[in-house]
Amino acid sequence: MDLLKPFIDEHAIDVTAFIGSWPNRLQASAEQKDLSRMADRYQLKGVCISHIASVFGYDTRSGNEALFKACSQDNRLWPFAIINPTDEGWLQELQWAIDSGVRGIRLIPGYHQYKLDHPAVNRLIEIIEPYRLPLHVCARLQDERLQHHRFYTEAVPVHSLASMISAAGDNPLIISGVNSNEKDEISRYLHADQSIDHVLYDLWHVNGPLAVISQLCQKGQASQYAFGSCTPIQTAEATILQLSAANISESDRRLLCCGNAERLLSMVRMSG
Amino acid sequence: MIDAHIHLYGSDLHPETLSEGSRLGITLFVGSSLLNYTPQPTYEETIQANDDMAKAIRNHPGQVEGYCYVNPRHGHKSLMDFRRRVEEQGFIGLKLWIATLCNDPLVFPYVEQAIQYKAPILVHAWKKTISQFPYESTAHHVADLAARYPEARIIMAHLGGQMESAINIIEPYENVYADTSGTPIGGSEVGYAVKRLGAKRIIFGSDLPFACMASNLGKIVGANLSETDFRLVTYENMKFLIDEVKQNRGLVKTVY
Numbered sequence: 318m319d320l321l322k323p324f325i326d327e328h329a330i331d332v333t334a335f336i337g338s339w340p341n342r343l344q345a346s347a348e349q350k351d352l353s354r355m356a357d358r359y360q361l362k363g364v365c366i367s368h369i370a371s372v373f374g375y376d377t378r379s380g381n382e383a384l385f386k387a388c389s390q391d392n393r394l395w396p397f398a399i400i401n402p403t404d405e406g407w408l409q410e411l412q413w414a415i416d417s418g419v420r421g422i423r424l425i426p427g428y429h430q431y432k433l434d435h436p437a438v439n440r441l442i443e444i445i446e447p448y449r450l451p452l453h454v455c456a457r458l459q460d461e462r463l464q465h466h467r468f469y470t471e472a473v474p475v476h477s478l479a480s481m482i483s484a485a486g487d488n489p490l491i492i493s494g495v496n497s498n499e500k501d502e503i504s505r506y507l508h509a510d511q512s513i514d515h516v517l518y519d520l521w522h523v524n525g526p527l528a529v530i531s532q533l534c535q536k537g538q539a540s541q542y543a544f545g546s547c548t549p550i551q552t553a554e555a556t557i558l559q560l561s562a563a564n565i566s567e568s569d570r571r572l573l574c575c576g577n578a579e580r581l582l583s584m585v586r587m588s589g
Numbered sequence: 590m591i592d593a594h595i596h597l598y599g600s601d602l603h604p605e606t607l608s609e610g611s612r613l614g615i616t617l618f619v620g621s622s623l624l625n626y627t628p629q630p631t632y633e634e635t636i637q638a639n640d641d642m643a644k645a646i647r648n649h650p651g652q653v654e655g656y657c658y659v660n661p662r663h664g665h666k667s668l669m670d671f672r673r674r675v676e677e678q679g680f681i682g683l684k685l686w687i688a689t690l691c692n693d694p695l696v697f698p699y700v701e702q703a704i705q706y707k708a709p710i711l712v713h714a715w716k717k718t719i720s721q722f723p724y725e726s727t728a729h730h731v732a733d734l735a736a737r738y739p740e741a742r743i744i745m746a747h748l749g750g751q752m753e754s755a756i757n758i759i760e761p762y763e764n765v766y767a768d769t770s771g772t773p774i775g776g777s778e779v780g781y782a783v784k785r786l787g788a789k790r791i792i793f794g795s796d797l798p799f800a801c802m803a804s805n806l807g808k809i810v811g812a813n814l815s816e817t818d819f820r821l822v823t824y825e826n827m828k829f830l831i832d833e834v835k836q837n838r839g840l841v842k843t844v845y
Contacts, residue, residue, distance in 0.1 A: 320613065320614070320806075320810065321810070339776070342753070342775070342776065342777075344776065344777035344778075344780070344781050345775070345776035345777060459775070460772065460773050460775075461718065461719050461720075462715070462717040462718055462719055462720055462750065462773075463717075463718065463750065463751060463773055463775065464718045465718070466718045469718055469719070521774070524772045524774055524800060524801050524804040525772045525799050525800040525801050525804070526603075526797070526798050526799050526800070526801065527598075527603050527605050527606065527609060527795075527797040527798040527799075527800070527801055527802055528605040528609050528801070528802075529801050530801075530803075531605075548776065549776045549777070550775075550776050551774045551775060551776050552774045552775065552776055552777070552778070552779070552807065552808050552811040552812075553811060554807040554808070554810045554811030555774035555803075555804040555805070555807035555808050555811060556774075556804065556807065557807060557811075558613075558803045558804065558806055558807030558810055559801055559803040559804050559807065561803075562609070562612050562613055562803045563803070564608065564609070564612065
């Protein structure tokens with residue numbers, strides 16, 4: 318556990334976590350008490366959670382209701398409702414989520430099979446923008462090579478993630494599940510004047526090359542990433558140890574573990 | 590700790606290997622060079638790769654051990670290179686990548702030689718949903734090889750890619766270990782593999798420099814193993830395999 322102490326000392330925020338069971342990996346499962354235990358063990362300030370049932374269910378609402386119930390048990394568990402803006406009734410569900418105190422909205426275009434340039438995505442941004450409610454877009458939830466062959470899902474293309482950055486205006490945006498090369502590729506699509514102050518990338522899929530965290534800090538990107546574990550689909554300690562052991566300044570470690578996420582999540586204006 | 594699955598970066602260790610290892614408590618690295626990662630390397634390319642590895646071993650005594658990389662399509666001359674590397678340059682094992690399936694009869698002479706040396710055979714194995722290479726072995730091929738050669742000490746790399754099915758397939762073959770290396774960090778995978786195979790058959794590796802060492806060690810930390818099991822996975826299992834081949838050194842000599 319000593320190896321993980323530098324991370325624990327930062328009282329991190331996990332911007333990407335899930336509750337529920339992954340349908341084709343029995344061991345990839347977390348209940349509320351598991352996430353609370355993880356928050357205890359690693360002294361997390363907050364964990365941004367969505368329900369896996371909203372990824373695979375016939376609706377998102379069932380998972381979102383279970384999500385709110387679970388989060389009500391522990392104020393470190395912050396509900397990020399998954400909305401499918403191509404579903405019937407999504408507008409009502411979004412408003413219900415906002416009224417219920419949602420802390421962010423999560424989109425999973427690959428699993429819900431729509432493109433990020435779908436008009437309903439822009440409509441969703443218009444609705445959440447007055448609240449500056451963080452929008453969390455999952456490019457993937459698993460390495461494509463390891464997906465179940467009967468349930469294969471394409472990763473969200475990097476160019477559409479770049480378009481999303483401009484479409485989001487200055488609304489807080491978290492892009493989840495891209496690696497460092499894809500992140501750099503996204504940057505190439507951006508207009509030179511495009512502000513990226515409202516954008517963070519999570520780190521769970523930034524698992525190579527060797528010493529990747531220190532490399533991205535050397536490139537001046539420490540303000541652009543945040544800890545996100547993708548637990549229980551992924552192993553949280555993989556990313557935790559990367560952050561703990563990285564040969565980086567303490568100020569960069571603080572930004573990556575907590576500071577950046579805190580800044581982005583504090584943009585919320587819940588009065589609308 | 591021992592990182593049992595690394596690669597060179599160009600012709601030497603990645604410059605961060607030792608310093609990152611020192612921060613994490615990893616003091617020995619066991620690796621191979623795949624040179625330019627061509628699926629079908631020429632004989633000359635494998636020679637270059639193994640020369641680079643030999644240099645890395647010499648330059649970092651006590652910190653680096655090496656596998657001899659072969660393309661089994663090159664037959665006897667490549668087998669002779671394997672012998673030279675083990676007998677004269679202190680290589681500790683054989684590395685098979687994606688030039689042939691690992692149970693191709695072309696591989697058998699190398700396996701038989703490795704058995705004589707008591708040398709581990711590290712087999713890249715990965716069942717992929719997409720992007721499978723034409724001669725990329727899966728756990729089925731590993732199991733077939735293990736059944737043919739029960740004396741061979743085989744390490745199936747990357748937990749076989751799709752871990753649950755791979756573990757089921759190799760489970761009956763006690764001569765097969767599985768290494769945990771690679772970029773995937775799937776939830777609870779290492780813990781599950783240890784539960785199914787026992788800690789004595791799981792070996793920590795990173796697959797650096799393309800994968801991150803810390804991320805890979807984090808997978809082991811996240812498995813919540815007992816202290817004893819953690820030590821088996823991160824040190825003792827690989828130490829045993831290395832010691833065996835070293836103790837056997839000199840007992841098998843090729844007559845040129």
